[in-house]
Amino acid sequence: TEVGQIAEQYNKVIRALQHAVAKTQSIVRDIRDGIVTYSRDGVLTSCNPGAERLFGLPAEQIVGQPFQRFVVGGSGSLLPEVGGEMKAEMMLHGRGGEAFAAELTASQGGTAEDTFVCMVRDVTERRRVEEQLFAEKMLAQVTLASIGDGVITTDRAGQVRYLNPSAEKLTGWRQTDAQGLMLEEVYRLFDETTGAPLANATGLAVRRRSDCQERAERAPGILYLRDGSQVVVQDAVAPIRDANGLVIGTVLTFRDVTVTRQLARKLTFQANHDNLTGLVNRSAFERRIEALLRDFSGGEHVLCYMDLDQFKVVNDTCGHAAGDELLRQLGQLLKGRMRGSDVLARLGGDEFGILFIDCPLNQAVLIAEGIRHAVDEFRFNWEGKSFAVGASIGLVGIDEHAKTLGPLLGAADSACYAAKDGGRNRVHVYQADDQRLMERRGEMQWTHRLRQALDGDHLRLFVQPIVPASGDDGLQRYEVLVRMQGEDGSVIPPGAFMPAAERYD
Incomplete structure (x- = not known):
């Protein structure tokens, strides 16, 4: 009948409603957050098990109490408008009296009883993490600022x-x-x-x-x-x-x-330049020559050695300060005679070196003669005294046959000393078959052997009588001669080694 159908439909609605209520109660009972209801005067009217866990009290000790009792400091209320919602964070009294940070979300259902519902969520851990993150952020900002x-x-x-x-x-x-x-x-x-x-x-x-x-x-x-x-x-x-x-x-x-x-550039400059004159120093000069030999790609280049004449006179007469000033002034004089591609260096003492890049030997000779003449015309004045100096210059060409630094430096040095031996203040060009250089090289070798003979006690004295050509006064006279004993035991006459001893020792 129609009444029966209405009753059946009513029962279905009631069962569905009961099921929904039971499900809602189960959710409210099992949820970890606390849920409380309270009246407009703030008195708690109900709570779920989650609220019991948060406050550490059974429901009978919670219901009927004013909500402010659980708020640290005892102040604060949440009374949202009908249909509205309010959120706040407060410190609440929890289990064992310990305070915990809680996020409160309150709403009003709009009933005649003016009942308010509030969800209480423990955010202590979240706040701890937020505070830690904030502290780390502040530390990072302070660090970045410092x-x-x-x-x-x-x-x-x-x-x-x-x-x-x-x-x-x-x-x-x-x-x-x-x-x-x-x-x-x-x-x-x-x-x-x-x-x-x-x-x-x-x-x-x-x-x-x-x-x-x-x-x-x-x-x-x-x-x-x-x-x-x-x-x-x-x-x-x-x-x-x-x-x-x-x-x-x-x-x-x-x-x-x-x-x-700036400091690195200064140190690099100091490592590659002479402190006194500001010119390239010996080590940097030799590295430049080695690079030229290593990457040789043709062309004509010339190495020049220059040794000052009469420099020792200035040094001994006026002292080292005058000698240093003379070297500085000559350094500037030489720089003014260089082409843009040339490398000018002070090799030490009163010796200078020049590397003429892409320069034929005959042109290098002309430049060297110009340098020699400029030095010869230069007058150095110190404390009212005027000094003239000269320059002995040796040149050696660099071509594809020059492979290593040592022989090249030796050749330039030999040419420079040949210029000195030839009378000083002149230019000498190295030639492999140069008789003067060969003689000097031989004398230098004898100098080394003579030093070894002195150290090894290989010099021998020979005595021979001096006999008069006519007449006899009855006196015995002798001539003492020194000879060198060779490594093979042979006797070397003084004519072989004395010229070197007289020149270099």
Whole structure:
């Protein structure tokens, strides 16, 4: 019947409603968050097991109590409008009287009884994590503000997000002005040698995919500040990745190395130049010759050795300060006679070396003669005294047959001494079959053998009587001769080694 059908439908609705109520009660009972209801005057009217766990009390000790009893400090109320919702975070008394941080979400159902429902969620752990993250953030900000290196971060598109104080100082840009600009507008870096703009740092970081090459450090470059001034910086760039490893930005660190570079250049200059004259020193000069021999690609080059004449007179007469000043003045005089490609060096003492690059030997002779003449015409004045000096110059050509440094230096040195032996203040060109050089080389070898004979006691004295050609006064006279004993036991006459002894020893 119609009544029966209505009753059956009613029973279905009742069963569905009971099922829904039971399910809701189960959810409310099992949920970890606390759920309480309270009246407009703040008196608690019900609570779920979650609230019992949070407050550490059974329901009968919670229901009927004012909500403020559980609020640390006893103040605070949540009375939202009908249909509205209010959220707040408070410290509540929990199990054993310990306070815990709670997130409260209250709403009003709009019933006539003005009942309010509040969900209580323990956020102590969340707040601890937030406080820890905030502390770490503050520590990072303080660290970034304290370090001397500049730090700039960008988003993936290369727009500036952050500059630390050092970066503001080094670039001349304030954080507020730079934020949102492209990195290349704020950080303008150029090659230190060519002056060409260097690659975008953001692009370098984004292109790097290998974990082992996350950080890229580049050679120093010139950074143009906002006001147009310049500093030399060394930078490094690395990508910023999210939890999934995707690049979401870049971090650029850089530091001012202007002073460091100046010091490095100064040390490099000092390592390659003579402190007294500022000319290239011997070691750098020899390295330049070795490089020329190693990479020889044709052409004509000439090595020149020059030794000053009468320098010792100045040194002994006026002292080392005068000798040093003479060397400085002559260094400047010689620099004025050099071509752009020539290398002028002070080799030590009063010796100078010149490497004529792409210069035929006959032209080098003319240049050397010009140098000799200039030195000869030069007058050095010191404390009212005037001195004239000369220059003995030796030249040797460099061609494809010159392979190593030693023989080449020896040839130039021999030519220089041949110029001295020939009367000083002249130019001598080395020739492999030069009789004068061969004689000098032989004498130098005898000098070495003579020194060995002295050290090894290989000099022998020979005595022979002197007999008068006519008459006899009855006196015995003898001539004492010195001879050298050779390694094979032979006797070497004095005529072989005495010229060398008289010249060099």
